[in-house]
Amino acid sequence: RERNRGIILVRVSGYGQTGPDAGKAGYASVAEAASGLRHMNGFPGGPPPRLALSLGDSLAGMFAAQGALAALYRRSVTGEGQVVDTALTESCLAIQESTIPDYDVGGIVRGPSGTRLEGIAPSNIYQSANGSWVVIAANQDTVFRRLCQAMGRPELATDERFADHLARGRNQDELDKLIGDWAAQREPHDIIATLSEAGVISGPINTVAEVMEDPQLQSRNMIADHWDERVQRNVKGPGVVPVLSETPGTIRNGGSARPGEHNDEVYGRLLGLDAAQLAALREEGVL
Missing domain, CATH: 3.30.1540.10 (formyl-coa transferase, domain 3)
Known part of the structure; x- marks a missing residue:
């Protein structure tokens, strides 16, 4: 930041960078539970199951991306960067609709309701x-x-x-x-x-097999090919959401197969470092 006042740093952690739990390690499974999200899943009287996905990780990634975009916009106005501090627990909490005001005003502890929402029918x-x-x-x-x-x-x-x-x-x-x-x-x-x-x-x-054959999703390019470097072939995956009318997104590849795989491209072609500078950074353990 001393060198570049406009730099933006995005941090994703279990509990955030401040507070009494800031130093604790965190996984999506615990974040979903600690935030109250897991308590609302399942059927009344039964154990609170998890969705067969790491939902907390995905939510934190989405909120981190939104935070980065907000920080970029602010920088375009003020020239100043900032830290985007995203916690898995808080990301899970943020999607829980009116659970907190329900408790604050009415003392209601919302719990699991099985396959329906209580009071919302049919x-x-x-x-x-x-x-x-x-x-x-x-x-x-x-x-x-x-x-x-x-x-x-x-x-x-x-x-x-x-x-x-x-x-x-x-x-x-x-x-x-x-x-x-x-x-x-x-x-x-x-x-x-x-x-x-x-x-x-x-x-x-639908199962995933049925999702793959869904004509609506196919028509909107939501079942999209991308190059996967790990298996060295095109693999189908989700398309780009949301769909933009003027600048629709595309998928180049599925991401790096190993950390630092694209260092030469990023630091060399994009940032302009030559081969000697890259070699020096590797020698120093920077890359």
């Missing part, structure tokens, strides 16, 4: 005739009326048990059973086609 998974599950989300009044029409049960929309958002929340179990009975008599593609035509939000619960 919005759940329902088993189809072939045993697979579909998601049906019609908790808004207008969408619920369309669902009732599509199910051939228009009278449910004016039934006092389900006539508005609060009533449906109070009678969530009963409503889920009615929709579940309807879905159980139909194939999943029929459920989704019928509801989509009616303007009701619904969809399958």
Whole structure:
């Protein structure tokens, strides 16, 4: 910073660079738990499972990138850089909607709710005739009326048990059973086609194999090839999100296979160091 007042440093750690836990090591699994995120996963009365992903790592990376962009913008105005301090725990906390104000104002400790959100109905998974599950989300009044029409049960929309958002929340179990009975008599593609035509939000619960074949994702280049240096061939992976209208992103490769692999390119071609300077930096242990 003494040499370059505009330098921006992005730091990602378990607990952040300050506070009593700053020196502790951290993994996504612990960050998800310590932030309260893990407590809300699973079914009531059961152990709090983790998602089969390192969600905390991904969230921290996204917030770190957002912080870097904000710091770059500020530098463009003031000329000054800064430190972007991103913690895994805080990244997991940041996505938890109203859990803190719910507790602060009402003393509510939100817990796991299985396959649905308590009081938000109907919005759940329902088993189809072939045993697979579909998601049906019609908790808004207008969408619920369309669902009732599509199910051939228009009278449910004016039934006092389900006539508005609060009533449906109070009678969530009963409503889920009615929709579940309807879905159980139909194939999943029929459920989704019928509801989509009616303007009701619904969809399958896809495996990665089914995601790879999804025509919507394919049409938007979300199943994209990239060069993987470890296996020396093109490998499919997620595309670039979000899609920009004027400068859409592309993927050159899957990243370095080993640390420092692109030192010559970065320090040489991009920063202008010659071969002797690079050799000296290696000798000193800098590279």
